[in-house]
Amino acid sequence: MTDPVLELxxxxxxxxxxxxxxxxSGHRAGHDAVLLAAATAARSGDRVADLGAGVGVAGLxxxxxxxxxxxxxxxxxxxxxxxxxxxxxxNAIAADVIVIDVEADATAFAAAGLAPDSVDAVLMNPPFNDxxxxxxxxxxxxxxxxxxxxxxxxxxxxxxxxxxxxKGVLTLIWRADGIAEVLSALDYGFGSLQVLPxxxxxxxxxxxxxxxxxxxxxxxxxxxxALMLNDxxxxxxxxxxxxxxxxxxxxxxNP
Numbered sequence: 001m002t003d004p005v006l007e008l009x010x011x012x013x014x015x016x017x018x019x020x021x022x023x024x025s026g027h028r029a030g031h032d033a034v035l036l037a038a039a040t041a042a043r044s045g046d047r048v049a050d051l052g053a054g055v056g057v058a059g060l061x062x063x064x065x066x067x068x069x070x071x072x073x074x075x076x077x078x079x080x081x082x083x084x085x086x087x088x089x090x091n092a093i094a095a096d097v098i099v100i101d102v103e104a105d106a107t108a109f110a111a112a113g114l115a116p117d118s119v120d121a122v123l124m125n126p127p128f129n130d131x132x133x134x135x136x137x138x139x140x141x142x143x144x145x146x147x148x149x150x151x152x153x154x155x156x157x158x159x160x161x162x163x164x165x166x167k168g169v170l171t172l173i174w175r176a177d178g179i180a181e182v183l184s185a186l187d188y189g190f191g192s193l194q195v196l197p198x199x200x201x202x203x204x205x206x207x208x209x210x211x212x213x214x215x216x217x218x219x220x221x222x223x224x225x226a227l228m229l230n231d232x233x234x235x236x237x238x239x240x241x242x243x244x245x246x247x248x249x250x251x252x253x254n255p
Contacts, residue, residue: 013057014246018064020087022055029057032173036125037061038243039210039252040171044068046120051102051156056084058123063093071095074102103155106162114163122160123171126152157185164215171252176206192217194252197226212252224251
C-alpha cells in the first residue's frame with residue numbers, strides 16, 4: 001500500500017523572504033504564525049524552540065529575522081515535521097526538527113535533545129479553540145492543530161518551563177477571551193508578563209493575545225497598546241503590513 005500523495009501549496013511569507021510548502025487543506029499557517037514570530041525575543045546564539053511548529057513558519061520567520069539562532073522545530077505530526085525540515089532546507093535555514101508530542105514527559109524530551117534548562121527562548125501557538133463552542137473538524141490533523149482540551153495550555157506551558165533556562169523567555173499566542181487561562185497557566189514559574197492584545201477590527205474586541213513571560217521573572221505585568229490589524233475604515237494597518245512583510249518586530253520582542 002502506497003502512502004497518499006499530499007496536495008501542497010507554496011506560499012510566500014515575510015514579503016517573499018520565506019517561501020514555504022504546506023498542505024493545501026487542513027491546518028495552514030497564516031498571520032498568527034508571523035505575528036508570533038515578530039513578538040519572539042531572541043538574540044544571535046540563542047537556542048530557540050518552536051513547540052507545535054507545524055510546517056515551521058513561525059520558527060523559520062524568527063530565524064530569518066535573527067541570524068545565528070540555534071533553531072529547534074518540535075512537531076507531533078511526522079508529515080508536517082517532514083515539510084518543516086524541507087522548508088528549512090529550501091530557505092537555507094539550519095534547524096533541528098524533532099517529532100514528539102509537546103505533552104510528552106521530560107525523559108522523552110531529553111532523549112530527543114531537549115533536556116531541562118537547555119533553551120533560551122520558546123515560542124508556541126498551541127491548539128486553542130474550545131470544542132464546546134467550535135465544531136470539531138472531520139480532518140483529524142486539523143482538529144489536533146486547532147482544538148484545545150482542558151489541559152492543553154497548562155501542559156504546553158509546563159513543557160516550555162521545563163526546557164527553558166532560568167530567565168529564558170516564552171512567547172505564545174492564544175484566544176483573547178481565554179486570557180484567564182493563560183494567566184493561570186503562567187502563574188507557576190513565570191513572571192515579568194507582557195500582554196499585547198490583537199484586534200481584527202478597530203471597533204471590535206481583541207480576538208488574540210500575544211504574551212511574553214520570563215522563567216523566574218519578577219517584574220510587574222505590562223499590557224501594551226493594542227495592535228489593530230485594520231483601521232476604523234477597514235483598511236489594513238500599515239505597521240502591521242510592514243511586520244507581515246518582515247520589516248520589523250513587535251514590542252514583545254524588545255530586550
